[in-house]
Amino acid sequence: MGTGRLFGVGLGPGDPELMTVKAARLVQSADVVAYHSARHGRSIARAVAEPYLRAGQIEEALVYPVTTETTAHRDGYRGALDEFYAECAARLAAHLDAGRDVVVLCEGDPFFYGSYMHIHKRLSPRYTTEVVPGVTSVSGASAVLGRPLVERDEVLTVLPGTLPPDELARRLEGEGPAAILKLGRTFGAVREALAAAGRLDEAWYVERATTDRERVAPLSDVDPATVPYFSLAMLPSRVAAVPPPTVAPARSGRGELSVVGLGPAGREWTTPEAQAVLAEADDLVGYGPYLDRVPPNPRQTRHPSGNTEEGARAAYALDLAAAGSRVAVVSSGDPGVFAMASAVLEVAAQPRYAEVPVRVVPGLTAAQAVASRAGAPLGHDYCVLSLSDRLKSWDVIADRLTAAARTDLVIAIYNPASRTRTWQVEKARDLLLEHRAPDTPVVVGRDVGGPAEDVRVVRLADLDPSGVDMRCMLIVGSSTTRRGSGGAVFTPRRYP
Incomplete structure (x- = not known):
């Protein structure tokens, strides 16, 4: 494996704001940014990613040698492209071998009719590679139309416009939604296929979706001479054509x-x-x-x-x-x-x-949250008590604390103190020391899960009431509760 990393980055359908956060971050941080362009040098992919490029980056323009399926290459159009991609891969491999990370830009999604996949096939076996998906042109066009693409159990058919018209017409038969890509010079054949399938009237034309040059129109109204490559035909969901059900009125009566x-x-x-x-x-x-x-x-x-x-x-x-x-x-x-x-x-x-x-x-309790931060102090029998004497007398609290201490239960203590209750923690500690060893672990958890989270483990004899307030809860161990070598507090499931 080479030392540099290769990223195939999907840019979405055209609007730079529809790039993912990850795509933008990788483009900005890359050592090398590669992109395809025609022989005139302009690159749609680079234009989409331009807001995220930075000064000092190495740019590799991968300029297509042909624009139509006619070429003087000895092996024809396919041979010319294979040779082109082999040369591109070699250029990018030189950067990867030198330890430079390479981002290859791709409109839409890299693996959805994307040109990046030809680079991927040649380099991914040799280098650490990651593909970053992008919003496809089909999704962008559906959003622009404001019509759902598929609903319920419909099946979406995606077709390249380069298929023969009779094959296109055969695949378009029926009622299912469809998207036909790669229009441009194939537009006339695609229109012919839609008409043969009896679906021309429901077809929509979307050009450069989500960009400032976007165009949407019924496909039957479009002049073939005006159609660029970055356009597609859409047959949206027929379910969407059915009026939606009436929204139910607000509830009345029993809530x-x-x-x-x-x-x-x-x-x-x-x-x-x-x-x-x-x-x-x-x-x-x-x-x-x-x-x-x-x-x-x-x-x-x-x-x-x-x-x-x-x-x-x-x-x-x-x-x-x-x-x-x-x-x-x-x-x-x-x-x-x-x-x-x-x-x-x-x-x-x-x-x-x-x-x-x-x-x-139900919700996750404070006792569970504090226990998880300390380890597993509630691993055996335990009880839950509140030290608040607002709704019950201190005598009841003291009796229950004593009973729990005598029966050797782990005790989770809620509401240990407040601004007006400042003496209960000391009283509780002294009661517990009558039945628990001074070394008994006590977990003091404060604001667990919040910005001021603090979890401490102290000896029962060293429990300081001044460090306990209403945002705290205490877990007092039993005779078997102990601290492990890593500091975690746990109560074994076996009892002697």
Whole structure:
């Protein structure tokens, strides 16, 4: 293998903005940029890529020796092209052997009737090669027409205009959508074939799609003398010709309510099911900072509220659903773990909401997120507790902590502290030390998945309350929890 890399880069149908990000990056960074051109020296491929070229790049113009299938070459047109591509490959190989990366530009897609493939066949066995796909001329023309290309179970036929007219007509028989490329001097034969197949009236002509020289017209109206090579005939989907069904009116009557878990942080922590439910909702209800994590959509109405207004929030959401709206109540983490699901279901148990369907869409919990960052501290039996005494007394919390410590459960502790609750962590640590060894690992996870993520592992005896706040959660190990040689915390599945 040579030391340079070869890239066949698709440029799309003509608009430089339809180049992919990857194509633009490779063109800009290449040592050598190669492109085909006619003998006049102008290159459509280079013109498309020009906004991304930089000063100092080596350019290799691959100038076709012929423009029609007539030539004085001893082996005819095909022989002339084979010799041309062999010479081009040798020129590019010299750069690759010298360690220079070479980008070969190709309009449309390199492997869709693309000239690059002739270079690829000759050089890819010898050099590291990558092909970057591009938007095809067929896709560009379909977009310009504003007509779907294929729908449902239709089959798209793509044909070169260089086929004999009778062969074209045979392949165009029926009702399926089709695209015919390589028009130019073949246009008359293509039109003849469309007429013979009885499909001329449904054919469209698209020239230089997506460029500033774009032209679209019924194919039957086009003068053959005006047709360039970069044009194509389109027979779009017949399904598209059928008037679309009438859009259903907005919902009325009974709506629905979903309580959705967002996970502990950004979109990547939210399940596809939760994202789908959020996308379908008419109204979003929740604690303001949690609503802020859902991408804005002007079609939806947001109803933020404070963090301590769970009952009122649930009733408000249920009233919206009862009026016919699709409502999503959002929760951080999982809505069933110290979150909105229980509050909503409690209010929904009232007779007046009996006809409102309520479902719970689960989310990744904070305990799972923190545990994953530390290793596998929840690998055996564990329990989940909240240190918040807003909805239960400290005596209940202390009894449950003591019971969990006595039974040697790993303990995941939510809501360990807040601005107004600053003493519970110290009390909890002291209670646990009555039943756990001072060396017991404690995972302190803060803002896991967020920009301020911090995960530490400390000894239970060294747990400092001043470093714990409402954005933290704690995982206190059992007697079998330990740290591996790489620092990961885990609780073995076997219990002595």
